[in-house]
Amino acid sequence: MIKLIGTGVWILVVTLASVFFALKMASAPKVDTTAAEREAALEFVSGYVTTVPVIGEGGVNGYLLTKLAYKANKELAAKQVVPLPQMITDELYTLLVGKKMIDVASAGSFDLDAFRATVKEGLNRRFGAEVIDEVFVEQIDYITTAAVQDPAPKRGVTIAKGKVPVEKPAEGGH
Template sequence: MIKLIITGVWVAIVTLGAVYGSIQLAKPEDPNAEAEKKKAVQELVHGEMVTFPVIKKGDVAGYFLTKTSYIVDKSKMGEVTLPIPAVLTDELYTAFVGDQIIRIGDNRELDVKAFRERIKNALNKRLGSDVVVDIVFEQIDYLSKDDLRQQRSDKAVNIVHETPPADIPAGKAAEGGH
């Protein structure tokens, strides 16, 4: 009689274990789990305020004031030999001064998404690895030469203003001055 009861309890335990195991295996994966894993290895590095001249007909017409931060993959930071802030400043200088991506007075809209992708891809190409995950333009302002002469910095034209993502931990601020 006791063997029959023990056998029944054993069968019930094995059956419950099999049902529990099959339910656990049949559960769909959490779609947010992959995104959370990626965010766990990302770090926001705050940039610094950088000024770029706007040159028209050989004369300085004004200045762009930018504050650009970037999100990096911490696991790939060991592969980087160049200082990211200096490379970022160089790429922004090429875009603003060399390529004149924003032409004040032409009433052209800046495609922020395309500009962000351009800078990110250029940085990753120069760094030799996909270290930079995203670019955050915290501020892009324009001050004309006349506004500066009048000491009226309240005339700044805000072109882009973004808030860094709150769900990515911030790293130390970029080193060095420009």
Template sequence: MIKILLVGLWVCALTLGGVYAAVSLGGKPDENAEAKVETPTEYVSGETLSLPVVSDGEVSGYFLARLSVIVDSDKAKKIHVPVAPYITDQLFGLLVGDKLIDLPNTGRLDVAGFKTRVKDGINAQFGEEIVTGVIVEQLDYLSKADLRSEDPSRRSHTVKIVEGEKPPEAKSEGASH
């Protein structure tokens, strides 16, 4: 009987010692744990745009573009301004103003660089890092000659500049912020 009592006390002492050692030697929690928490994001759908391409003083064709962005929803709520018009502004500036796409060499478009320029441009207008990602859903070119052609099979001819990405399935699709 005494042996069983001594074995029980020995097991209790070992258990308590193990718990004490685990707690005291376990260290502090990871200081970067808060940094690893994902920021809440929101999907903002952009409009489908038809942007004119002007060469030699006349319209030679149109870019069909649709971009959407992923924004930090906490920061977007603070600005109280719709983000979609800023997407349109950036697209117009890059495709029409800066002529970022060289039409004979459309295959040379740096898609990652294009997305970065859109993201950085929108964030610069807001003055803070609101946009966290850009989704290129459509970026095509239609020449004016193809649009005016009598041949219906030629009318549907578009130059796919970028193969479209699918937007994420989000709860807040089409949000205005």
């Protein structure tokens, strides 16, 4: 009989200790308010498909098709004189035509992280503030002029393809 009571007391103590520690460990997680405020100040900007000619010997050799998306500071983006999409398109032309950031002949050595950083840095320099927080590459393709003139044989190359986060719908059902 004493064994039965001792076992019952032992089970009761273990159960109470388990519940106590479970409640103690399950307290509300600490919220980083500065990170939450920073994230709330950002908006997702989906970019356009930008077609940039690749100029070589004797004319246009092909076209780079890029589709990028961005996380931008809402307040700073609203203060810009030139709209964000047009400034982004201009910066892409500067990078891809003026600086030849992508070498189509050696597409395998393309550094996607360096490209993202250069786009972000260039845009923020032109805006004069930290407007762009993050650059997402949805896709970068190269299509030869032969593929444009005769699309039957596929002569295009996908240089980079990435994942773009899905924009969350606004609260309130809009």
